[in-house]
Amino acid sequence: MTETQYQDRIAIADPYIGTEEKTAVEQVLDSGSLASGEEVERFESEFASFSHTSHGIATSNGTTALHAALHAAGIGPGDRVVTTPFTFIATANAIRFTGAEPVFADIDPQSYNIDPQSVESTIQAHDGEIDALLVVHLYGHPADMDALSDIAARYDIPVIEDAAQAHGATHRGKPVGSLGDVGCFSFYPTKNMTTGEGGMVVTDNDEIAARTRQFIDHGRSDRYEHERLGHNFRMTNVAAAIGRSQLQRLPLFVHERRQNAMRLYDGLQDCSFSLPREAPRTTHAYHQFTIRSERRDELKNHLDEFGIDTGVYYPIPVHEQPAYAEHSVSAPAAERASDEVLSIPVHPQLSDDELNAVITALEYFDSYL
Numbered sequence: 001m002t003e004t005q006y007q008d009r010i011a012i013a014d015p016y017i018g019t020e021e022k023t024a025v026e027q028v029l030d031s032g033s034l035a036s037g038e039e040v041e042r043f044e045s046e047f048a049s050f051s052h053t054s055h056g057i058a059t060s061n062g063t064t065a066l067h068a069a070l071h072a073a074g075i076g077p078g079d080r081v082v083t084t085p086f087t088f089i090a091t092a093n094a095i096r097f098t099g100a101e102p103v104f105a106d107i108d109p110q111s112y113n114i115d116p117q118s119v120e121s122t123i124q125a126h127d128g129e130i131d132a133l134l135v136v137h138l139y140g141h142p143a144d145m146d147a148l149s150d151i152a153a154r155y156d157i158p159v160i161e162d163a164a165q166a167h168g169a170t171h172r173g174k175p176v177g178s179l180g181d182v183g184c185f186s187f188y189p190t191k192n193m194t195t196g197e198g199g200m201v202v203t204d205n206d207e208i209a210a211r212t213r214q215f216i217d218h219g220r221s222d223r224y225e226h227e228r229l230g231h232n233f234r235m236t237n238v239a240a241a242i243g244r245s246q247l248q249r250l251p252l253f254v255h256e257r258r259q260n261a262m263r264l265y266d267g268l269q270d271c272s273f274s275l276p277r278e279a280p281r282t283t284h285a286y287h288q289f290t291i292r293s294e295r296r297d298e299l300k301n302h303l304d305e306f307g308i309d310t311g312v313y314y315p316i317p318v319h320e321q322p323a324y325a326e327h328s329v330s331a332p333a334a335e336r337a338s339d340e341v342l343s344i345p346v347h348p349q350l351s352d353d354e355l356n357a358v359i360t361a362l363e364y365f366d367s368y369l
């Protein structure tokens with residue numbers, strides 16, 4: 001195999017936009033109703049139904065979904081929220097934007113999700129003075145919700161799910177987003193489905209739903225009546241039109257991600273890299289297929305030379321970011337993962353040849369370099 005065999009690079013993400021999305025957007029543009037309106041309402045109810053929840057509230061992105069959901073769950077200044085440091089920074093930023101403080105627990109080194117034992121010891125280290133648990137289903141793999149829900153119930157704190165990467169994943173047959181008190185999604189273009197930019201809050205809790213809806217719309221109670229302080233975090237009809245078509249495709253997108261993942265497991269089973277594991281009673285949505293190697297940077301360069309794009313999610317854990325200098329903690333499993341993880345292409349647009357090229361390049365590195 002030589003570099004020149006692959007003229008086109010193999011992308012780490014490749015969002016699919018078809019005729020349905022284009023037609024739906026055109027219809028919205030023709031209607032003249034571009035901001036939040038009926039198309040958003042339809043998307044909200046369809047996404048809530050997909051999530052097995054009674055409410056869906058569309059937002060401008062996943063970060064604003066988290067901010068609104070935390071606020072609606074009663075989190076505010078002086079509160080503490082336990083979360084993972086091994087996530088996109090938006091998770092922790094959303095906590096800080098409510099006025100609360102993130103408290104970082106470590107991750108399970110196998111699943112990369114927050115470790116229930118570390119959550120328990122972190123809560124104890126704060127004498128139980130914790131107000132919420134913000135769980136991330138990283139890479140599309142559901143966190144250990146049995147253990148985490150049990151801890152949250154014992155300390156009587158709400159569970160907020162950051163399902164930004166996990167559309168289509170399930171735990172005990174239930175969709176992520178419906179497993180805690182409130183769930184949040186992102187529709188950024190690299191995600192399992194997109195609206196360009198966009199987000200969604202889902203919940204069965206009427207009060208949280210009402211508070212979220214008010215918060216994302218200037219605290220509005222009626223036309224030009226504003227009961228509380230709020231933001232403009234609304235989604236547009238244009239984004240919702242894309243989202244409705246993408247939601248129709250989501251089951252197939254996830255099916256294809258899972259098929260590609262099975263092909264990668266198969267092709268890489270004899271290699272020395274640590275491969276992801278799907279926990280029992282969960283369906284992994286394979287937003288990422290993340291392998292692990294102590295020679296991660298060399299491996300990344302090798303794949304790059306062969307025209308294969310990869311991603312490091314995330315090279316710096318949140319607690320080590322300069323913006324979090326005052327939140328310094330010890331999270332050795334997260335720190336080590338940051339040095340070793342590498343996500344390889346698994347998205348639905350990959351051809352068989354591309355998957356084979358990824359496997360061959362990895363096997364070559366493992367055997368000869």
Ligand SMILES: Cc1ncc(COP(=O)(O)O)c(C=O)c1O
Pocket residue numbers: 061062063064087088090091136162164165185186187188198199
């Ligand atoms: C885990 C996680 N949380 C939150 C977000 C924020 O979503 P957005 O980029 O739509 O604001 C993202 C996505 O980027 C994410 O991956």
